[in-house]
Amino acid sequence: MAFTATMLGWGLVDFAEGQETAGQMDYGRATVKWATDYFLKAHTAHFEFYGQVGKGTLDHDYWGRPEDMTMERPAWDIDSKAPGSDLAAETAAALAAAAIVFQEVDPQYSSEMLGVAQELYEFADEKREMYSNSITDAAQYYKSWSGYGDELCWGALWLYRATRNDTYLMKAHEAWDEFDLGAGAEEFSWDDKKAGVYALFTLLEPDDEKYPAALKEFLRHIREDMPYTPGGLVFINKWGANRHAANVAFLSLWAAKQGMNVKTNRDFATSQINYILGDVGHSFVIGYGVDPPQKPHHRSSSCPWPPESCLGYQQNPGPNPHTLYGALVGGPDQDGNWVDDRLDYVHNEVACDYNAAFTGALAGMIETN
Numbered sequence: 593m594a595f596t597a598t599m600l601g602w603g604l605v606d607f608a609e610g611q612e613t614a615g616q617m618d619y620g621r622a623t624v625k626w627a628t629d630y631f632l633k634a635h636t637a638h639f640e641f642y643g644q645v646g647k648g649t650l651d652h653d654y655w656g657r658p659e660d661m662t663m664e665r666p667a668w669d670i671d672s673k674a675p676g677s678d679l680a681a682e683t684a685a686a687l688a689a690a691a692i693v694f695q696e697v698d699p700q701y702s703s704e705m706l707g708v709a710q711e712l713y714e715f716a717d718e719k720r721e722m723y724s725n726s727i728t729d730a731a732q733y734y735k736s737w738s739g740y741g742d743e744l745c746w747g748a749l750w751l752y753r754a755t756r757n758d759t760y761l762m763k764a765h766e767a768w769d770e771f772d773l774g775a776g777a778e779e780f781s782w783d784d785k786k787a788g789v790y791a792l793f794t795l796l797e798p799d800d801e802k803y804p805a806a807l808k809e810f811l812r813h814i815r816e817d818m819p820y821t822p823g824g825l826v827f828i829n830k831w832g833a834n835r836h837a838a839n840v841a842f843l844s845l846w847a848a849k850q851g852m853n854v855k856t857n858r859d860f861a862t863s864q865i866n867y868i869l870g871d872v873g874h875s876f877v878i879g880y881g882v883d884p885p886q887k888p889h890h891r892s893s894s895c896p897w898p899p900e901s902c903l904g905y906q907q908n909p910g911p912n913p914h915t916l917y918g919a920l921v922g923g924p925d926q927d928g929n930w931v932d933d934r935l936d937y938v939h940n941e942v943a944c945d946y947n948a949a950f951t952g953a954l955a956g957m958i959e960t961n
């Protein structure tokens with residue numbers, strides 16, 4: 593959720609013109625604020641932050657509307673004794689990015705977020721641990737496989753961008769060296785932010801050639817070394833292949849905007865976004881374009897209107913009764929096959945992080961085309 597908010601914020605900051613042209617700026621700010629209000633509430637004391645509500649297995653076992661849920665919903669926090677650097681630093685990144693989004697329209701909200709972002713960063717940096725070792729129920733679902741080094745660097749860079757306080761730039765350099773972040777990125781995702789670090793360093797340390805070189809090499813690696821589906825989607829991971837393509841499309845458009853390999857980056861991003869929007873004969877975005885998905889693996893939109901029970905609606909052969917407008921579904925397998933099937937969650941799941949960089953990439957497409 594924090595990565596989602598960071599990426600929405602980034603798209604609003606660096607593709608502001610595209611967002612304005614599309615008339616999405618106010619919606620974008622409201623969406624970011626939905627997340628950041630929650631983060632501010634979840635920060636309940638000094639070095640105390642709630643990172644999970646609900647038990648993974650219990651939530652997964654339930655198919656129905658969120659407002660009908662009656663199962664146990666325990667909440668877990670991180671604190672000095674059971675810390676979580678990846679969680680705290682990514683939330684710091686989200687609040688810092690959002691602070692930039694709100695700097696002019698709501699300076700008070702912006703500075704409130706910055707204050708919490710700085711404390712969360714200090715927490716992440718001083719009490720080092722993987723959050724999934726503290727909130728152990730998260731390990732099965734959202735463990736940061738890449739560790740917390742990338743989040744420490746990325747959080748510091750967002751804080752430096754928002755505050756221009758050199759301490760954070762120094763922290764970013766320290767994390768870069770300590771965690772050897774210059775190599776090994778195979779995706780850009782809620783787990784692994786190394787490629788985002790290359791981009792932010794490119795912007796914030798313009799005299800150092802190694803950062804744009806790392807970004808260029810990452811984008812080349814993705815474009816040239818990864819497999820593609822027959823229809824042209826870069827296939828980074830079978831889980832939400834569309835989302836991975838959209839995430840690298842965002843970075844490619846961002847790089848193009850900085851003047852880096854402009855045509856190559858723009859053409860690649862355009863091919864990926866157009867694939868998602870319908871180049872293979874149908875759209876992967878619910879409620880949009882030609883023959884879009886109608887049976888996403890999404891609980892509440894699959895339920896009928898209350899008071900009718902949602903029981904059995906996971907197996908309903910018909911379309912979801914409600915249209916989850918704008919949600920991006922997982923996508924095809926490596927051979928390009930995709931079936932609109934609610935039970936096939938690998939290819940039909942929707943998720944907040946699936947739509948985050950995708951939204952910014954669409955704004956980037958408006959700007960660069």
Ligand SMILES: *[C@@H]1O[C@H](CO)[C@@H](O)[C@H](O)[C@H]1NC(C)=O
Nearest residue numbers: 710711714755757758759760
């Ligand atoms: C910069 O950030 C550090 C770490 O949070 C803080 O101790 C320091 O006071 C800040 N400096 C300024 C000028 O705000």
